[in-house]
Amino acid sequence: MVSGLRAGHGRAEILSGVDLVVEDGALACVLGPSGCGKSTLLRVIAGFHPAAAGRVSLGERTLDDGRSRLPAERRRIGYVPQDGALFPHLTVAGNIGFGLPRGRRREKAAELLALVGLDGLGDRHPHQLSGGQQQRVALARALATEPELLLLDEPFAALDAALRTELRTEVAATLRRAGATAILVTHDQEEALSFADTIAVMRAGRIAQQAAPHELYHAPADAAVAGFLGEANLVPARLDGAKADTAFGSLPLTADAGTARRGVVLLRPRQLSLTADPLPGAVRARVTRSHFRGHDHRVELRPDPQDGLPGSLIAYTDGPWPHDDAYVRAQGLAHPLDESEDTPTAVGS
């Protein structure tokens, strides 16, 4: 859908060769830190910002090839911005019916209000709605014209945490029910992982990796992607075929590493567990920090230096750890990462 896309503001290049493919009917997510160009990407796809080079296409249609472009109003692409941007002078029904021919507005608005769970609020004005309700109206308005693609630019960022989770689940369900193809832009990895069928991690104007959420979390392309999706322990290892020899003993790999070489493997904090006894494959470590997070405990440990491990390890445990020292064990699959020059020991978001 998007290939080799370049775009910028003035002389500053913001997108430097973006490739992104979203299957028909899929919910995709572009995940990246603020300033990586993800909003610009969305605006180029929507037609609000010109592409300097590359190509944006939807189905068979070319929308922008860097020389000529289709105006935003002819693209059939819906857009839900961060704050909803409801038309303040129109009622809820007027907002939803904005893109429809006059005759069909009333009936379609009622149908969509039901879809987003706001029956009977059609005569309200936007300022009479809560933030969550406004976002639902913005979604209904975008869906009303039956766009071929829906773009959501951090649509939940302005809401408080509890409402965000609830609305995100609800919107994902609504979009699947409507059979819509959508691209969501966010900097929140939890939002991306729970929302999308496919996630594209964006970094400095490029897509670093595009994959399904589960694959992306457990088998990221490099240390930075691993760290962006959640806390990661990067453990030095000897990679040999399907196995990795680490300080935690021999662990199976997610993918065959080929001929024997030195490398780094990724172990998520959930893959580490603590015991009081020196079992085989356990590494002695000192607990440096521990705090309760509601659903689990996050424990930071400093392993004994002779084990060749990074300076600190992170484990999530179900209960608090009552001692100063622990033996750390690892389980599950280890994912080999290409070693970069300065491998961070424990990276987190």
Next chain:
Amino acid sequence: MSTPHSARSADSPSPLPRWRAAGLLAPLAFAIVAVVASPLAFVVVQAGQAGWDQAQRLLGRPLIATLLWNTATLAAAVTAATAVLGFGAAYLVERTDLPGRRWWTVALVLPLAVPEFVRGYSWVSLFSSVRGYWGAVLVMTCSLYPLVFLPVAATLRRADTAAEEVSRSLGRGPLATLWRVTLPLTRPALAGGALLVSLYLLGEYGAFAMLRFTTFATAIFTQYKLGFDAASAAQLTLVLVALALLLVLLEAGCGRRGRVARRGAVGRRAAAAPLGRWKLPALAALAALVGTAVGVPLYALGYWLVVGSSTTLPSASVLSAALTTLGYAATAALVATAAAVPVALYGWRRGTRLARAAERAAYLTRALPGIAVALSVVHFAIRYAEPVYQQPPLLVAGYVILFFPLALTAVRAALAQVPPGVEEVARSLGTPPLGVLLRVTLPLVLPGLGAAAAMVALTAGTELTATLLLRPTGTQTLATQFWVYTSGLAYGAAAPYAALMTAMSVPPVLLLTRRTLGTNSRTEDSR
């Protein structure tokens, strides 16, 4: 989406080349800016044609030396006086526990509602000794100190008080804090206000003519109107414009430093500094200021209205002059507001350097003294548009060019209230650009456009200098009829016109006050 798009893609429109996708807004905005900034260009062209020899001969004339001395000494005295009065009043109102601060704010701004020539009239008609240099200093200081007061009060209201509190916590007393923290904080506002004051002084004609004080503006007017010496008037105008540009550069140099680093979020209001035993002296000072600046004109108007009515009341001619004024002012307001919309939209939608430059060029005419704008319109008409010379369209054009920055500021303020992204969303819903404008943007800014038009209409309705130069022969507006009467020392007959113009000026002044000091975070001074 679920709809099969294969059928649709057959008749789907082909992409547009880039230049067509960009739309007509930018060329339209540039064309308008070019027209509005044309007096400036005209002045520059004239200066180029005049050449060095002529300029040297001109600057060597003794008249120029007198005018320069008069203008410079007056500007220095009035600017200093307005800076002291404006800052002092703003500090008292915004930072101390003075009783009735909200009331004082309005009272302190009201002098802006009295046109300078009406103020001159009210002093001259009551005290015949108010003349010459000191009379001019007194009258102009009373008229113009709100131009310093307003931006400084706005800065004090919006500035984070943390810096002042930190200064106190570091052991500096209230006076040391005022001198070393608060005053530097307001320096950009002070400099901007002082610039406005001196630009007004350069362009003012009516008040100085009334006070028998000769400045560049009065000399230009006399040369042009009485001596019919257009060439000499044009040369004097060039000197005047050069002075104005010099002032703008000066302000740009000293206003830059010490800009407020943090703005936006309206922080806590400062805890009011207790005045203690200074409360009475402070109240007395403010009362004296307001009494001189508002009380004297009000008394003069009331007095002459009563005395004048005992002689003859030319009510019919007041009505006809008012109608004429209304017609011109309303036309100018409509044209100026309509012209401001594309320029404002362009700057609002596109934050590019080009768009900002276009907007700034439009604001540049604000630095030109009104008399210079009027004269360049006259010269342009004589040279290139002879048929409209001394015809109604010329006066309207003069008003539009003079008050375009005013309209632009007001339209920009209205656009700032439009939630970001609504235009783009409307486009994504399949509405073409013109439809977006008609269905979304214009309905949202309509009240703001009304305010912009009202501002221009009321300000144009009290304009004297350009009106005297550009009006069609025989046409009398409120200001020119007033001028005819006062020139003949018929103070009583002039009073109804002066009262009407003062009343007309009150709403725009209140609007300006609310916009400058109100909740939204814009600090543009638009008069």
